[in-house]
Structures are given as C-alpha cells and as structure tokens.
Amino acid sequence: MADRDMQGPLLQVQNLTVTFQTARGPVHAVRNVSWHIDRGEVLAILGESGSGKSVSASAVMDLIDCPPGIIETGEIFYQGRDLLKMSRGLRRTINGKKIAMIFQDPLAHLNPVYTVGWQIEEAMTIHGMAQSKAQAETLRLLRKVGLPDAEVAAAKYPHEFSGGQRQRLMIAMALALKPDVLIADEPTTALDVTVQAQILQLLQELQAETGMALLIITHDLGVVAEVADRVVVMNKGEIVEQGTAAAVYANPQHPYTKRLMAAAPGQGALHEGEQSSPILELKDLRKSYGAFEALKGVSYVLHEGETLAIVGESGSGKSTTARLMLRLEKATSGQAIYKGRDLFTLSDQELFRMRRDIQMVFQDPTQSLNPRMTVYQLISEAWAIHSDILPKTRWKSRVAELLDQVGLHSEHMHRYPHQFSGGQRQRIAIARALALEPRVIVCDEAVSALDVQVQGQVIALLDRLKAEYGLSYIFIAHDLPVVRDFADRVVVMQGGRIVEQGPVRQIFEHPRERYTRDLLAASLDPDPEIQARRRAARLGKEVA
Numbered sequence: 001m002a003d004r005d006m007q008g009p010l011l012q013v014q015n016l017t018v019t020f021q022t023a024r025g026p027v028h029a030v031r032n033v034s035w036h037i038d039r040g041e042v043l044a045i046l047g048e049s050g051s052g053k054s055v056s057a058s059a060v061m062d063l064i065d066c067p068p069g070i071i072e073t074g075e076i077f078y079q080g081r082d083l084l085k086m087s088r089g090l091r092r093t094i095n096g097k098k099i100a101m102i103f104q105d106p107l108a109h110l111n112p113v114y115t116v117g118w119q120i121e122e123a124m125t126i127h128g129m130a131q132s133k134a135q136a137e138t139l140r141l142l143r144k145v146g147l148p149d150a151e152v153a154a155a156k157y158p159h160e161f162s163g164g165q166r167q168r169l170m171i172a173m174a175l176a177l178k179p180d181v182l183i184a185d186e187p188t189t190a191l192d193v194t195v196q197a198q199i200l201q202l203l204q205e206l207q208a209e210t211g212m213a214l215l216i217i218t219h220d221l222g223v224v225a226e227v228a229d230r231v232v233v234m235n236k237g238e239i240v241e242q243g244t245a246a247a248v249y250a251n252p253q254h255p256y257t258k259r260l261m262a263a264a265p266g267q268g269a270l271h272e273g274e275q276s277s278p279i280l281e282l283k284d285l286r287k288s289y290g291a292f293e294a295l296k297g298v299s300y301v302l303h304e305g306e307t308l309a310i311v312g313e314s315g316s317g318k319s320t321t322a323r324l325m326l327r328l329e330k331a332t333s334g335q336a337i338y339k340g341r342d343l344f345t346l347s348d349q350e351l352f353r354m355r356r357d358i359q360m361v362f363q364d365p366t367q368s369l370n371p372r373m374t375v376y377q378l379i380s381e382a383w384a385i386h387s388d389i390l391p392k393t394r395w396k397s398r399v400a401e402l403l404d405q406v407g408l409h410s411e412h413m414h415r416y417p418h419q420f421s422g423g424q425r426q427r428i429a430i431a432r433a434l435a436l437e438p439r440v441i442v443c444d445e446a447v448s449a450l451d452v453q454v455q456g457q458v459i460a461l462l463d464r465l466k467a468e469y470g471l472s473y474i475f476i477a478h479d480l481p482v483v484r485d486f487a488d489r490v491v492v493m494q495g496g497r498i499v500e501q502g503p504v505r506q507i508f509e510h511p512r513e514r515y516t517r518d519l520l521a522a523s524l525d526p527d528p529e530i531q532a533r534r535r536a537a538r539l540g541k542e543v544a
Contacts, residue, residue, distance in 0.1 A: 008077070008080060009036035009037060009038055009077070010037060010038055010039045010078070010079065010180060010181060010213050011036065011037050011060070011076075011077070011078050011099070011181050011213065011215075012034075012035075012036040012037075012075075012076070012077040013033060013034060013035050013036070013056060013059075013060065013074065013075075013076050014034045014074060014075045014076075014077070015032050015033075015034055015073055015074050015075065016030055016032070016033045016034070016056055016059060016071070016073070016074030016075075016076070017030060017031050017032055017033075017071070017072040017073040017074055018030040018052075018055050018056070018059060018064060018069055018070070018071055018072070018074075019069070019070050019072055020068050020069050020070075021067060021068045021070070022068065028237050029052050029055045029069075029237055030052040030055050030056050030059070030237050031052075031237045031238050032073070032238070033052065033056050033074075033234070033237075033238065033239055034239070035056075035232045035239065035242070037181065037213045037215055038213060039180065039211060039212075039213055040207070040211050040212075040213065041213050041214070041229050041230070042204075042207065042213075042214045042215075042216065042227050042228050042229045042230075043213070043214070043215050043216070043228065043229065043230050043231070043232065044215075044216045044217075044218060044223070044224045044227070044228035044230070044231045044232070044245065045057070045215070045216070045217045045218070045231075045232045045234060046218060046219065046221070046224055046231050046232065046233050046234070046260070047219065047233060047234035047235055048219055048235070048451035048452075048453060048454065049219070049421060049422060049423075049451055049454075050236070050421065051234040051235050051236065051237065052234050052236070052237040052238070053217050053234045054185055054186075054217055055069075055237075056234075057101070057183050057185060057215065057217055059071060059074075059076060060076055060083065060099060060183065061095055061099065061101050061183065062083070062088075062091055062095060063101075071084065078094065078098065078099065078180075078181075079180075093127070096123060096126075096127065096177060096179075097127050097177040097179065098177075098179055098180050098181070099179055099180065099181045099183065100174035100175070100177070100179040100181070100182050100183070101174065101182070101183040101184075101185065102167070102170040102171055102173075102174045102182070102183070102184050102185070102187055103170065103185050103186075103187075104185055104186035104187065104189055106158070106163075106166035106167050106169065106170040107158060107159070107163075107166055109170065110158040110166065110169065110170070111158070112157065112158055112159060113157075114157075115154065115155055115156060115157055116153065116154060116156060116157070116158060116161070116169050117135075117138050117139075117142075117153075117154025117155060119173065120138045120141060120142075120154075120169070120172055120173045120176055121134040121135055121138050123173050123176045123177065124137060124138075124176045124177060127177055137176065138150075138154060138172075138176075139151065139154060141172040141173075141175060141176060142154060142169075142172055144172065144175075144206075145168040145169070145171050145172045145175075145202060146168060146198070146202065147165060147168055147169070147172075162195075162314060162315070163191055163195070163314060164191055164192070164195035164198065164199060164314075167187060167188070167191065167199055168199070168202070170187075171187075171199075171202065171203070171206070175206060175210070178210060178212075179212060180212055180213065181212060181213045181214075181215065182203075182207070182212050182213070182214050182215070183215045183217070184203065184214065184215065184216050184217065185217045186217060186218055186219070187199060187203070187216070188200060188218075188220070188223060189218075189219075189220070189448075189449060191478075192312075192313040192314050192478045193478055193479075193480060193519060193522040193523045193524070194313055194518065194519065194522045195313065195314070196223075196522070196524070197522040197524075200223065200226055200227055203227065204227060214227070216228060219451045219452055220452070220524070221249070221260070221261070221264045221452060221526035222264075222481075222523070222524025222525060222526055222531070223524060224245050224249075224526075224528070225245060225249065225524060225525060225526050225527060225528040225530070225531040226524050226531045226535070228245040228528075229244065229245065230242065230243065230244055230245065231243065231244075231245045231248050233248065233254065233256070233257050233260070235254075235256045240254040240256050240257060241253055241254040241256075241257045245528045246528040246529060249261060249526065249527060249528055250529075259453065260452065260453065261526065263452045263453045263455075263456045264452060264481070264526040265452070265455065265456065265459075265479070265481035265482045265484070265485050266480070266481025266482075266484050266485060266523075266525070266526075267481075267485075268484075268485045270484065270504055270505045270508065270509075271307070271485075271486070271487060271488045271504055272503075272505070275303060276303045276304045276305055276306065277303065277304055278301045278302065278303055278304075279302055279303060279304045279338070279339070279439060279440065279472050280301070280302040280325075280336070280337070280338050280358075280440060280472070280474075281299075281300075281301045281302070281335075281336075281337040282298055282299055282300055282301075282321065282325065282334065282335070282336050282337075283299050283334055283335040283336075283337065284297045284298075284299055284333070284334045284335070285297070285298040285299070285321060285324060285325075285331060285333075285334035285335075285336070286298075286331065286332045286333045286334050287317075287320055287324055287329070287331055287332050288332045293496060294317055294320050294496050295317045295320055295321065295324070295332075295496045296495075296496040296497050297334075297497070298317065298321055298334075298493070298496070298497070298498055299498070300491050300498065300501060302440065302472055302474060303472065304470070304472055305466065305470055305471070305472060306472050306473070306488045306489065307466065307472075307473040307475055307486055307487045307488050307489075308472075308473065308474050308475065308487065308488065308489050308490075308491065309475045309476075309477060309483040309486070309487035309489070309490045309491070309504070310474065310475070310476045310477075310490075310491045310493060311477060311478065311480065311483055311490060311491070311492055311493070311519065312478075312492060312493035312494055312519075313478070313494070313519075314478075315495075316493040316494050316495060316496065317493050317495075317496040317497075318476050318491075318493050319444055319445075319476055320496075322360065322442045322444055322474060322476060324336070325343065325358075325442075326355075326358060326360060326442065327343060327344070327351060331344055338354065338357070338358070338440075339357075355436075356386060356389075356436040356437070356438060357436075357438050357439045357440060358438060358439070358440045358441075358442065359433035359434075359436060359438040359440070359441050359442070360433065360441070360442045360443075360444060361426070361429050361430055361433050361441060361442070361443045361444070361446045362429065362444055362445075362446070363444055363445035363446060363448060363449065364449065365417070365422070365425035365426050365428065365429040366417065366418075366422075366425060368429060369417040369425060369428060369429060369432075370417075371416060371417055371418060372416075373416070373417075374413065374414055374415065374416055375399070375403070375412055375413045375414070375415055375416075375417070375428055376395075376396070376399050376413040376414060378417075378428065378432055379399045379402060379403075379413075379428075379431055379432050379435050380395045380398075380399055380435070381432075382432065382435040382436050383395060383398075383435065386436060389436065389437075396413075398435075399413050399431075400413065402431040402434055402435060403428075403431055405431070405434070405465070405468075406427040406428070406430050406431045406434075406461060406465075407427055407457070407461060408424065408427055408428070408431070412424075421454075422449065422450055422451075422454070423450050423451070423454030423455075423457065423458060426446060426447070426450065426458055427458065427461065429446075430446075430458075430461065430462070430465070434465065434469070437469070438471070439470075439471070439472060440471070440472045440473070440474065441471055441472075441473055441474075442473075442474045442476070443462070443473060443474070443475045443476065443477075444476045445476055445477060445478065446458070446475075447459060447477070447479070447482060448477065448478060448479055455479075455482065459482060459485065459486050462486070463486065475487060480508075480519065480520060480523040481523060483504070484504060484508050487504045488503070488504060489501065489502065489503055489504060490502065490503075490504050490507040490508075492507065492513070492515065492516050492519065494515050499513045499515050499516065500512055500513045500515075500516050508520065521534070521538075
C-alpha cells in the first residue's frame with residue numbers, strides 16, 4: 001500500500017498478524033489487529049497477559065526477535081510512512097527520537113553499571129546531540145520529572161532509587177528527544193497507589209505540554225479510567241472491542257469485556273468479620289538498620305479465621321513486619337506471640353516445628369519457585385523436610401489433591417514453573433504453602449502483578465481455602481480495591497508506624513487519619529466518570 005496522507009492518524013497499525021514459532025507449533029500472538037492514535041490523544045490497549053497488547057507495541061518499536069517471531073501480515077504507518085518497509089538504519093532514526101517507549105520494570109531496562117545521568121545523555125548523543133547540550137538537557141529533564149537535586153541524582157546508579165523514581169528516570173530518558181509518540185507498557189503495575197497517581201499525573205502533564213500522543217498498555221481498568229480518551233480491548237491476540245473509555249465501561253458489548261468490567265475489584269460487599277480469639281500478636285516491634293529505624297513500635301493482633309490487611313506505601317514497613325515475624329530477619333526489639341510463645345525466643349528446633357504453622361506466599365512466584373524443580377518436587381519438598389507429616393507413598397496423591405484444590409490438574413505436577421502463566425504459578429505457590437497445613441499464611445503482595453480476572457480468581461481461591469482449612473491471613477498489599485473486597489480488618493502503615501487500624505468498613509468509609517484519606521483518594525476507580533470527578537476535585541484543590 002502506498003504511503004498515507006500526512007493528515008491521517010499520527011500512528012496507525014493495520015491488519016497486523018504476528019506469529020511465534022515454538023516447539024509445540026506456531027503461536028498466533030496477534031491476529032489481524034488494527035488501531036490508530038492521533039496527536040495529543042491517549043489510547044489505552046487493555047487486556048490480560050497473553051492478549052497480544054505488548055506484542056503489537058513491540059512491533060511498532062521493532063523489538064520483536066525475528067525469528068522466532070514472524071510478522072506475517074500488516075502495515076504500521078507513522079506520519080503516513082510504513083515502518084515495516086523501512087531499512088533498519090532509517091527505523092533507528094525514528095525509534096527513540098520520534099517514537100519512544102517506557103517499560104514495566106525500569107530496573108531491568110536501566111544499565112546497572114552506568115549512572116542514570118550518563119544513560120539519559122546517551123539517548124541524546126546517540127542521535128547526534130552535542131555532549132554539553134545533552135548534559136544540560138539531562139539535568140532539565142530530571143527536574144522536570146520531579147527528582148530533587150538533579151546534579152546529585154544524575155551521578156547515582158539505578159539501584160539507588162525507589163521504584164517510582166526509576167520509572168521517572170525512564171520517562172525522562174524517553175522524553176529526551178521530544179518524541180511524537182510515547183508508548184508506556186504497564187508503567188505503574190508494581191507501584192503503590194500514591195506513586196502510581198504521581199506517575200500518571202506526570203505523564204498527563206508532559207503530554208499536555210508537548211502535545212505528544214500517549215499509548216498506554218495496561219490490564220488495570222483504573223489506569224484506563226484515569227488517563228485514556230479511547231480504549232482498545234484485546235483478548236487472545238484479537239481486538240474484541242474499542243471505543244471511548246467511558247462508553248466501553250458503561251456499555252460493554254463483547255462478553256469478554258463484560259467479564260473484565262465485572263471482575264474489577266472494589267465493587268463487592270464489605271466483609272463483616274466476627275471477632276474471634278487471637279492467634280498471633282505483634283508487640284512493640286522495632287527494627288533498625290544502623291541509624292535508620294525501619295519499624296518504630298508496631299503492634300497488631302491477628303485473630304483466628306481472619307484476613308488482616310496491611311497497607312501503605314513502599315518503605316512503610318509492612319513487608320518488614322512479616323520478615324521479622326517469620327524470623328527471616330532479626331528484630332531489634334519487641335515480641336511476636338504465637339499460641340502463647342514468643343517466636344523470637346524459640347530455639348532452632350522449636351522454630352523448625354513452628355514453620356509448619358506459618359507459611360508465606362511471595363509477590364513474584366517466578367523468583368520464589370525453583371525453576372529446576374517440577375511442581376511435584378516443589379510441593380513435596382515440604383514433606384521431605386518435615387518427614388513426620390506424610391509417608392512418601394502418599395506424596396503423589398496428596399500433590400494431586402492440592403493441585404485440584406487450587407484449580408490446577410494432577411498432570412501439571414510433572415511440569416516446570418516456566419510452563420505456566422503468572423496466575424497459575426501463584427496457584428502453585430499457594431499449593432506449596434498449604435502442603436504443611438498451616439494455621440497462618442502471609443501473602444506479601446501475592447496478587448499485585450496479576451491481571452484483573454486472574455487476581456479475582458486467586459482472591460476467591462484464598463477465600464475458599466480460608467473457610468475449608470480455618471486459615472488466618474496476613475495480606476500485605478498496595479491495591480486498595482482488592483483489600484476492600486478481601487479483608488476483615490486493615491492496618492495502615494506509614495514510615496515504620498501504624499497510623500490507623502480497624503474493621504475494613506471503618507477504614508474505607510470513615511477513615512480518621514489524613515494519610516489514610518490520601519491513600520484512598522489516590523486509588524483508581526474503574527469508572528471513567530468517577531475518575532473524572534476525582535481529577536476535577538484534585539485539580540481544584542491544587543489551584544486553590
């Protein structure tokens with residue numbers, strides 16, 4: 001097809017089909033996909049993992065490895081010119097300069113051995129900017145994205161920044177050459193609600209200032225409601241629905257879109273947990289790292305059969321309390337009382353027995369599950385360590401039972417973790433935690449990186465297992481709508497202290513502390529109309 005009229009869409013994908021060759025045969029990751037974005041517009045591509053949303057963006061940026069990937073059909077027009085017909089050399093002059101991209105995990109995309117200032121400068125010098133000008137522009141960009149003391153920040157390395165700050169660095173790098181199109185691939189997935197709100201607000205402000213087109217790839221309906229003008233919904237490599245964000249949310253047409261909207265957390269009835277006897281109590285827990293006091297006298301009680309959520313921003317101390325309680329780290333002072341015994345004074349032998357009762361499910365099952373072990377080995381390892389629990393003749397049948405309980409199949413026991421989706425791997429991690437029949441399970445951001453429907457399935461699974469096994473949960477999370485749906489009581493932490501705690505209804509409907517109210521206000525609602533009212537109120541406060 002000939003190059004398009006320059007007055008058409010700024011970026012347009014037409015009839016794109018991308019196939020990956022695998023040992024099990026071809027996988028059609030994207031099938032006949034078409035979408036466009038205009039200058040100054042925000043387009044969201046919404047869908048679950050494996051829907052093809054990131055693959056179509058990767059094709060725009062020429063980031064698909066060919067082979068194993070093959071672009072079978074399609075055209076990608078930028079300002080009327082087909083990118084797929086350009087030479088690699090010409091395309092490199094467009095990538096980064098005219099079309100830039102920021103990724104979900106900035107730590108994996110920032111070079112750990114170079115300072116961040118050098119890396120931002122490189123983005124400009126590689127496209128011909130003079131070194132002195134690039135250095136000055138780097139400092140301006142660092143200030144623009146809200147990093148304090150730009151000169152000091154430029155001399156630091158990526159690991160010296162928080163997750164939100166690293167994402168700001170990626171934005172600064174992407175904006176270095178004033179691109180016409182910025183592609184943001186899950187830019188806020190693992191961030192706290194307040195940091196997420198700051199990043200989205202920053203992107204909106206920069207877009208309004210520069211007039212660039214912003215393409216957001218996400219599985220978060222709240223992100224779509226907050227920033228998108230239009231939304232494209234993808235499922236199994238195909239576009240199933242598209243339209244304005246408000247229209248798609250209010251009146252979804254496709255069954256998949258309807259399921260997606262129905263799965264949005266924060267819409268169910270609030271839990272009304274009954275008070276039972278305490279099973280675990282933290283008393284005046286403190287932890288210092290040198291002169292830095294990470295925990296400053298934390299006390300809370302977990303009751304039998306209860307889900308206690310711990311919320312707060314990164315660095316608030318919520319995960320530190322769990323690590324200390326499990327004696328993965330040593331507390332500076334305080335007590336952790338379980339069944340009348342202080343966990344911190346147990347002997348090694350007593351601690352070994354106690355670990356049966358308190359298990360943990362981590363945020364990233366890819367890292368917490370040994371990639372060299374089969375699912376059978378991962379689950380049965382608990383019985384090899386605690387040899388008095390189950391005779392070896394019963395291991396295989398018990399693994400099959402546990403897999404069935406978490407919604408997997410017995411034949412899955414012979415596979416390895418990499419052969420499963422993220423949601424399935426988290427189910428395996430839950431089955432592994434259940435192997436010792438614990439009384440308490442600590443879930444440390446266990447659903448934060450999952451797609452909305454998978455997240456809902458895992459939460460429903462945890463709820464069912466709580467009833468079946470009489471479990472108590474400590475649920476550490478930054479996703480407040482999920483907490484609202486799942487928790488009985490909530491502990492709110494800030495700067496190593498508990499600022500507020502109480503029943504879920506009290507915390508969500510009548511929060512007493514300003515920090516809690518700010519945290520709730522920063523949480524995104526999937527309804528674009530509600531988010532528009534919140535945004536208007538927020539802007540009104542800022543103007544005032």
